[in-house]
Structure formats: C-alpha cells, structure tokens
Amino acid sequence: MNVKNSSETLRNRAVGMIIGGMVQKDVAKTLEKPLRTIQRWWARNRRGQDLGHKVGAGRPKTITREVKIVISKSLGKICQSTRKIAIKLKRKGYGISKSTVHRYLKETIGATAYKRPKIPKLTEKQRENRLNFCIERENWNLDEWKRVLWSDESPYELFHPSSAQNDRVWSTDSSKVPPREVIKKPAKSDGLGHYELSWPLRITFRSS
Structure with a gap:
C-alpha cells in the first residue's frame, strides 16, 4: 500500500513509534504496512519534509475527459480498432497508446470486441x-x-x-x-x- 492510501495521522503515529525506540520492522508489522512504506515515511521526517499528501504528485492521467469522449464515441461503429482510435487521438494531440485504449474499453467501459454477424x-x-x-x-x-x-x-x-x-x-x-x-x-x-x-x-x- 502506498503513502496516498494512508492518513497523515497514521504516518505521524509511525514516526512517533520509531522515535519512541521501536524498530521499523515492528512498526510495519504493528500498523500492517509494508516495511518500505515505513522507511519512506521515516526518511521524509528526517529530511524535515511534511508527511501530508503531496499535491500533484505522480504521473498525470492520460485518460482525460476529452479522451474518454473520443473512445466512447467509437462504440458500435465499424472499423474502429484500438490502433485506429489511438492514431486518431495522437492526431488530436493526445499521446495515447492502443494498449491504453484497450484497457479503458475492457476494464472501465466493459466493452467487448465483437465480430460483425453476416x-x-x-x-x-x-x-x-x-x-x-x-x-x-x-x-x-x-x-x-x-x-x-x-x-x-x-x-x-x-x-x-x-x-x-x-x-x-x-x-x-x-x-x-x-x-x-x-x-x-x-x-x-x-x-x-x-x-x-x-x-x-x-x-x-x-x-x-
């Protein structure tokens, strides 16, 4: 579990337990958190950094509202493979791969690529x-x-x-x-x- 999924109170508690003399491995076991997460919190505390959530941290989402609209409009239309949809989006200035389009169609929308009946x-x-x-x-x-x-x-x-x-x-x-x-x-x-x-x-x- 990453830092974003933990409250600031829990992070401060983990740091307090380490300051109180508990080893990081036992802190991780007590709080049911990965050891790597506890180590990251402690490192941030030693550097004097705030333990709160970082605003705007992480990679920006590639599936924007405009991208969702373009992909959704392809539903039910012929000759709309994930490759062609990705090419269309790239021409509009969105760096979307066909794998991203495929995941959004399958996992988010719940769509399936059907063969056309004859x-x-x-x-x-x-x-x-x-x-x-x-x-x-x-x-x-x-x-x-x-x-x-x-x-x-x-x-x-x-x-x-x-x-x-x-x-x-x-x-x-x-x-x-x-x-x-x-x-x-x-x-x-x-x-x-x-x-x-x-x-x-x-x-x-x-x-x-």
Whole structure:
C-alpha cells in the first residue's frame, strides 16, 4: 500500500513509534504496512519534509475527459480498432497508446470486441421473391417437396470478403453490433471481363 492510501495521522503515529525506540520492522508489522512504506515515511521526517499528501504528485492521467469522449464515441461503429482510435487521438494531440485504449474499453467501459454477424446482401426484388416463394409453398406436404430438385452453381468470386479478425466492433451489447452484408453467390466472370450475377438459389421441378 502506498503513502496516498494512508492518513497523515497514521504516518505521524509511525514516526512517533520509531522515535519512541521501536524498530521499523515492528512498526510495519504493528500498523500492517509494508516495511518500505515505513522507511519512506521515516526518511521524509528526517529530511524535515511534511508527511501530508503531496499535491500533484505522480504521473498525470492520460485518460482525460476529452479522451474518454473520443473512445466512447467509437462504440458500435465499424472499423474502429484500438490502433485506429489511438492514431486518431495522437492526431488530436493526445499521446495515447492502443494498449491504453484497450484497457479503458475492457476494464472501465466493459466493452467487448465483437465480430460483425453476416447477413445476405439482397436486393428488394430478391427479398420479395424469397418471401413469395415461402408464401406460395407454405402448406406443401412432403410428397410435393419430393418433386423439387435442389441444385447449385460454382461461380468465380468477385467480391473478396474482408478479414473477420480485423473487422470488429467494440460494444457493451452484442445486439447493437451492425451486421456485415455478404453476397452468397457473387458475380461470376466469363474470363472476358463480362460479369453476371447468379441467383442465390435455383430449383427444378420434376414431373411425378
């Protein structure tokens, strides 16, 4: 325990016990303080220094009110890694490391770096087609579904997916994390620079 966590009365008592003839080790044991703390108090007394709290002692805090606001505003936003937040703060004149940002987000705010959930990237027409498909076949029985042959294609990938490891969102609630739209069946190429978008699903009906 350091000097700041002890009252001035306790420090004066420790010094008085030493002046009274008690060794510093026994003083530390009696007051349940580290020996190093008792030695520091005694040294200050011998130098004639006040045993009260030093005003402004210690390293200034790097997490100021302005820094807290900047970090808090990053919650729920995409592409806001601790490294990018630290760079943003340094450009504003605050010497904050990404480790400091990470500790504040984790330990003070209680936030977690979530991976963004994936959802299909669909047009309004595709959404409408999917809904109509389900509505039209809502009451189909097993025999009717047996007449459907499900098939698929293997198109070339055009839209390279982003790194899920780096694409994280800091938030205190996973439900507030914005999803990431992904194309289930990306555009395919014919090798000549022409592209066409393949349907997410193709079905073929067989006659009974």
